[in-house]
Amino acid sequence: MAAAMPERKLDVAGALKDAALAAFVAFGLFSLVLGLRTEQSGLTSALQLYPRPGLLFGAVATVFAGRFLIALLFRSNLLADPARFIPPQASKGIAFIGRYAGIGLLVFALIIPVIFFDNRYLLDLSILVVTYIMLGWGLNIVVGLAGLLDLGYVAFYAVGAYSYALLAQNFGFSFWICLPLAGILAAFWGVLLGFPVLRLRGDYLAIVTLAFGEIIRIVLINWQSFTGGPNGISGIPRPSFFGVPFNDGPDGFAATFGLSFTPSHRVVFLFYLILALALITNYFTIRLRRLPIGRAWEALREDEIACRSLGINTTHTKLTAFALGAMFAGFAGSFFATRQGFISPESFVFHESAMILAIVVLGGMGSQLGIAVAALVMVGGFELFREFAQYRMIVFGLAMIGIMIWRPRGLVSHREPSVHLQEKKPIPAAVVEGARQ
């Protein structure tokens, strides 16, 4: 291997040539769209063009510099051996950290409300992050384990949210009755959609789920009498502590437990609620992976034809993955409805599906810890740096492409084997990545 490697020397001229070419292409790409800004000076006036030469120059220069560095690295064979990029000791180290980082994160999550009891903003942010972690883990069953690309996941989230809102408002059901109902309804919709389309090839499935997500959203907008249309549903009942409401009355949570009333009680309760739901999702997934059905999912992801040859009923296997994924989205949806107290179709756009999918992809499809970290970084990180919020989706898009190119099985591609002989050996990233088609 080492003997066959070409010699390493800096090839500056070649890199400069590559960079100049890239800069030329970049100039073509950016010249019109980035270099000229269309702006309306008034509401009724026509659009006008304003040149932005500085920005254009900056963008082209950035491409030039970036391409130059990359070309220099590759042309000089500094990266010729991919193992150099991440040495085996480092992967072992990552696996070691991975084992304890999970526990560390969990402990940290458990004490968040204790540390930040008075910081409403951080508590709300933590709830948001954990909601995305739960959605990521739910979608992971479909995408990460069964290898079915679902682009309409947010539809099931919407089904859960609207189920809770409508059941609670029309029949006065409490949150704890609605939660399983919402999950069941979402799973039912998953089966309803999945049954006809799961016979299709993987990429067709992606588009069909996307279309389904849009159909659900359009129906939610237009079926005014049932869903409230674009105005959504407001005044959704807030959750109670197993029947004890969070208010400052004599029957309220604070009075019952002899505490002084503060609105933070409800937020803390909500946080533990979503954390519990997320952990249930996680536990469920981990256990399922050890069951025949979980093994069948992972086999299906790797090779569908081989699965069929071995007598696995692929349609049923896919359908269970789809329904279970949808069920967890339904749970998360009803939690979302009760937390917000208000839902509208605006919350269930394709953008959300794409974001959840990006979290699963970045986390390394199949890795529970990776998804949690990805959600923490991508949702929490951007929320903390609000001025960059508009760049969030650009970063998501770039990261999805980049991850597919460099580490197709995700940043944390370590996986715990579900079957082992005598001792558990971690599956090194190289092997996971080697499992290509």
Next chain:
Amino acid sequence: MEYFLQQLINGVTLGSIYGLIAIGYTMVYGIIGMINFAHGDVFMVGAFIALIMFLALFAVGLTAVPLALLLVLLVAMMFTALYGWTVERFAYRPLRGSFRLAPLISAIGMSILLQNYIQIVQGARVKPLPPVVTGGYRLWENDSFVVQISNIQIIIVMITVALMLAFSWLVGQTRLGRDMRACEQDLKMASLVGVDTGRTISLTFVIGAALASVAGVMFLLYYGVIDFFIGFIAGVKAFTAAVLGGIGSLPGAMLGGLLIGLIETFWSAYFSSEYKDVAAFSVLILVLIFMPTGILGRPEVEKV
């Protein structure tokens, strides 16, 4: 009857636009078997380039409509083709031989990237363009209803037909077309017999993007407003058209485009315009369930 005729004209116009986008999907799918999810957004970029070109031409005082239209079409095709080439080179080529879902995920990433890039550099508000091509003909007239065809509709249908003929010639008669058909049949075998597959795939993306940009120009002229989000819905509908016509088949893409345009127009005209997208998406689901090979497609043989 008059109403029906009018809707037919509108439907064919819309269908031409979808058909041109659908060709990009169907060609890429035929050759490398992936859904180029970002194709709808390439169409959107094409529309933006056309908008900026129109504004630039107006700003320098060029008001002769035929010349301006020709210039805009050429420039939009060139620049959008560059986008198509870059998308393939940057996001798809490194993934040849990667695992099954990788190109599709990368394509979704590219779609998100293009959409947000345009949103950030050009703003999220809708961009109106004053009507460039005006006027039309009254075909039929009675006391209650006028059936008319506008000049822009005539231009759209004519350009589409011309491009379709040119493209059929390209695929059927030229060296490049032969390479493309060879790649479609068997990529590995084609490369063994001396077809430069990398170049052929690149050119497929370039041509697809150029056609999508023409669709973008026509969309801009027909509706007069665009925003960064038009590529998403139009892309899914064009994909539906490609599937309906039989993915991988060029006449199928055009036929599917026309059908989707007609279905959408008649649905809005006779039922409800709120649910017109639902109608198009439902067609997609129904076709995939009952007729996965489409109208003109060949049944797919699974190779192990």
